[in-house]
Amino acid sequence: MSQNYWKISLYINYKPNQIMIQITNLKKSFRTEEVETLALNKVNMNIAEGEFAAIMGPSGCGKSTLLNIIGMLDNPTEGSYRFAGHEVGGLKERQRTELRKGNLGFVFQSFNLIDELTVFENVELPLIYLKMSKNERREKVTKVLERMKIAHRAKHFPHQLSGGQQQRVAIARAVVTKPKLILADEPTGNLDSKNGTEVMNLLTELNQEGTTIVMVTHSDHDSNYAHRVINLFDGQIVTESQNRAMGAMV
């Protein structure tokens, strides 16, 4: 079994314009003691490598559930999810963890930084789990903090930073492993417009460098940064639209 997911890990060598995410007839239901809620119902979608996709929809429509499945934090109840051509929908927790490491980066609305760790240590964390050497970690973290213009705050704790700064740290943590896919869940939801714009510009920059981005958002403004907007309603994709105005926003 362990050989299996190592193999998958090795296979993730993308080719340009290849389909990175292929979701077919995907269903996700949650069961409590008496009620079963269908969060996603027969979702079909593809996301190509290098694409910037926005998922939109009202609260409770299943956006975050879909993002969690794409991010391999959760498994679908039914249907297929192929990542870089390989079925990952039924993988076990350990296999998903292995696959996530270094391949996927996450950015959350509430930043989700660890309060007890400094900025440097927060960003360093995914590299530790990749068992990277200390020197290598220091080099990579320093570089990414400089790029995010937050290096001068390296020794500060999250609560000593502004919301915008915290989200930049979160993005630094998401990209420090140079993942091919970044999943952003309402990345500007807790920020003012100035800091929000800064974060969106950063994501766009990363996308232009080749990183695939899937972003869940409520904001029409933010969705304009994406190449494509997927609209969800009651667990189903209702519309998909290509975004032509993207260039103007950057």
Next chain:
Amino acid sequence: MIKNYLKIAWRNLWKYKGFSAINVGGLALGLSCFILIALYIADELSYDRYNEKADRIFRINSDIRFGGTDLIMAVSADPMGATLKKDYPQVEEYTRFYNSDGAKLIKNGYEYIPEGRVTHADSTLFKVFTLPSILGNTATALNDPNTVVITESAARKYFGSVSNALGNTLETDEENGLYKVTAIIKDVPHNSHFNYDFFFSMDNVDYNFGNFLSHNFHTYIVLKPGEDYKEFSKKFPEVIDKYVLPQAKEYMNIASMADFERSGNNLEYSLTPLTDIHLHSSRSVEMGVNGNIQYVYIFAAAALFILLIACINFMNLSTARSAGRAKEVGMRKVLGTEKKALVGQFLLESTLMACFAMFLAIGITWLTMSWFNTIAGKEMVIGTLLQTPYLLVLILLPFLVGGLAGVYPAFFLSSFQPVIVLKGKQNATVKKSNFRNILVIFQFTTSIILVIGTVIIYQQLHHIQTSKIGFDKEQVLVVDNPGLNWEKRESIKNEIGKLSDVKSASFAGFLPVENSSRTDNTFSTEAVANTDNAFNMQNWSIDYNYIPTLGMEIIKGRNFSPDFGTDSTAIIINETTANLLEPEDPIGKKLYSRDESGLTQEYSIIGVVKNFNYESLRKNIGPLSFRLRNNSWASAYRINATDIKSLLQTIEATYKDYAPGMPFNYQFLDEAFDNMYRQEQRVGKVAFSFAVLAIVIACLGLFGLATYMAEQRTREIGIRKVLGASATNVVSMLSVDFLRLVLFSFVIAAPVAWWIMHKWLEDFAFRISMGWWIFIVTGALALILALLTVSYQALKAANANPVKSLRTE
């Protein structure tokens, strides 16, 4: 409002059944342990306080150092009490006990029954001690010879009822052994330092009265109200000068006390308050096995610590659950509840839980009382708890514990800010608390100390049982010889000695276990004794077979032998005596001592026996010698039998043939030896139970704290998992913190335990050295237990779906 609080409290208890069970169960265990130990301590402290004059009664002790031997005794000379009363107006009354003759055989129908709870007492006994009469006048009951006062139990045993006993006669196996029962008293309370059922008249004691140099009487004086016993003790030197010294000059060539003391000798008398005897006195010839104040302190500390550990758990577990109730607090605050009311609500909840725990604790105490009595050697009853002071404690304790345990969570919960908790962000503000870590360290430090202590007590007991004590205590049967003449006893011994399963047989009046006969004589290396050449030495009368039967070893010279006609004046000494006589070779040397008639006798040393412990291993081995003389109150048989039961039947039949109607009393030497350490065995068992309990409660607490920490760190664990942390990463992250606490506890506990046990071991002349491995193994055990306890919660947290913990919608 209170109804609403009660409803919420009950529903919370019920919703988290497992948690509530741990919380209430842990507290109940702690409370139950506290109640048991409190009863135990109260019982220990109550000794002899039933006497109306308890605060004015004092026992006279004798401390004698002579010839390098120390005698620290609970007895004094027979004329001492009367002399003090005569010469000093401070003394209101005195009374004496004499029980050097040991057990008596008392006739019941056609059979003699050995009774150990017998003593001779002065007629003033009832003026000193409060022993209420049921029938008869105790004021005059022991005025005449051949009178006896018995307890209610003895009256029922021998006469069927109390009323039948009065005026009736008891028959013992002694000459002139008919005693008239002149009074029946209530049974002596169990918490008395003496426990007799028969008080025979002092007039029947066959003793050379008036001798200030022999110390054989337990003597008690009553001082008049207002007299200070310490001040009165200063009178003893006067008594020594006036009464003891003249006799010492006459018998032992002692010129003056100064001369006596210059030679390194000493004689002192002192007083022990009656209420101090049970816990503060451990002299030679005590009237029974006393307690030890050290153990009372240790148990009191253990009880308090266990109660504290249980309270700490209660606090930790309540706090652990509190994060889950943040929303309720937030809503109550939004709806207008004041902080005061919230504090009241949570205090009410914790007090209710503590009351519930107390009911459970009383149940546990009731169930475990007889077990505890067995291991602690007590006769406590659950009914004692109904007495007013206990009842008050039982009622107040839950409020105290509930308040103590509830105060932290109450203030902690009620301080939640509604805006923050309703946004679900309370967790971030409550986890940075060192207080709980300190509590865990305290719990584990206490537990580790208790475990190390228990292991060392057991090791010392094992050491006592297996160490080379200089004789072979296994497979030696000791049988009391019935009241027959010497020839018949010899015949019984010889007949049994011929049995195939009996390897050797000897008379054994003196045995190397406590509470056996002892004779202490002054010996000198020159014919005229003086303070420079004289020393005190045990002098035991043995026969030819005694040394091989007891498995002792002659290391120089030879044993007594019928081949040598001169052995009646020969003496065998132990190594300690040989060392006293160094550098000369002791074999062939002479020792001198006065016999019963006061004439000086010369003895020739023919052998040296390897040192053997003839008293508890708490004491060093003093000078001892053997002489070939008849002492036949008991016989010892070294046996080699697989079917001990049938051998015993054969031996009993032989005894019954010679002495029909006489009791057949036997014991194995190893059992008698073990009896010397009964107190330590009890302490070991009690300490073991407390150690297990402390560990269980501490682990419950740790479990609670692990639950709490896992709950507090749910979000962090989620983030780490999203970033690629494996379950192993998470488990080790959560466990390491706790293991660090346990390790820290060990660092504190190890030296404290070492110090306490070092003090305890100092009481033993023959003791183990504390091995470092005990500390390492205990530390490792604590770590493993902590790891196992924490692992459950850590694994649960590690395997939880991170999506749930990061959901912000």
